[in-house]
């Protein structure tokens with residue numbers, strides 16, 4: 088069978104001509120080519136975001152038992168209701184559900200490609216709520232974000248600060264399962280002139296560095312039930328005292344926590360899996376996904392309490408990097424305990440949790456509202 092010769096678009100000769108061969112294995116040739124070609128960039132810069140913009144994120148994710156169990160096991164979250172069907176039934180669940188931590192991490196992971204893949208830093212998050220829980224394995228997640236604000240960073244001219252409101256929805260019903268407001272530092276295409284400001288350090292904000300603004304006494308609850316938190320707060324009341332304690336467990340960061348867990352949530356932030364690029368960054372290495380750090384600290388805290396239900400999280404901040412080899416520990420302060428939970432068998436406790444590293448440096452802080460089981464229930 089004969090075929091019509093295709094016209095060559097460059098020569099018009101009528102003969103098909105292959106592109107000129109290039110020896111890509113010659114390292115000089117290849118290096119010069121890399122210098123001259125354009126890079127097909129990923130992600131958006133600060134200038135690409137404007138207040139009120141709506142973004143529907145393309146990636147979707149089916150929340151699976153495997154994803155949930157990987158996340159929860161690697162971050163030491165062992166609440167039986169998320170692992171055992173009898174414990175789940177006792178808590179009123181049809182089966183072990185998807186944990187709010189994994190739901191939060193998956194909701195955020197899906198957004199990274201559009202919101203923060205360009206780089207920068209996850210600074211903080213607030214108003215994390217779960218209006219649609221319980222969520223079960225098999226639920227398909229769709230996520231959308233709205234730009235709440237954009238601001239110039241006075242201390243870092245090469246970055247801007249962007250806040251988004253994100254909602255993770257059940258793709259089948261449209262019900263909002265998880266929502267929060269998150270703030271990142273995002274690289275600018277063009278640096279701006281700033282006052283060179285620089286904000287106060289944690290030490291400035293917190294008062295004396297030697298800890299002299301600390302209370303005289305720290306009270307530790309005698310157990311993990313709601314009544315134990317009430318009693319400890321009662322003991323501290325009217326004295327120069329706080330209910331605060333550290334948790335014994337630590338989790339050293341490894342390939343699984345630093346790279347595998349974020350990738351399993353479709354989080355494409357190069358911070359977690361591109362050691363080549365991150366070698367030249369301020370951290371000098373890949374860093375742990377903020378949600379892994381936070382879940383790990385919360386896992387340590389939950390191991391010392393009888394959690395009934397997670398209600399929400401506020402004022403979350405990421406203070407410094409966590410890198411492979413670093414160990415994540417946790418410290419908890421109990422802020423209040425009120426008998427106003429959604430169910431009689433539990434009470435509401437508000438905690439402040441600090442994740443810290445092997446050098447006792449805080450890496451994450453945030454407040455948490457959780458319903459804690461009553462001993463008398």
Ligand SMILES: C/C(=C\C(=O)SCCNC(=O)CCNC(=O)[C@H](O)C(C)(C)COP(=O)(O)OP(=O)(O)OC[C@H]1O[C@@H](n2cnc3c(N)ncnc32)[C@H](O)[C@@H]1OP(=O)(O)O)C(=O)O
Nearest residue numbers: 203208209210211240241242270286356376377405406407
């Ligand atoms: C997801 C995801 C990525 C990740 O998960 S990365 C891992 C988690 N995040 C981190 O490891 C970041 C840890 N933080 C740091 O290392 C430092 O905070 C950082 C980013 C190097 C900044 O250090 P600075 O000392 O420069 O910090 P400042 O406290 O002065 O903050 C710089 C400016 O940001 C403003 N800011 C800070 N926190 C918030 C906040 N929660 N909300 C709004 N604005 C905030 C602060 O006021 C400073 O503003 P200036 O105008 O003074 O510049 C992913 O990629 O999505």
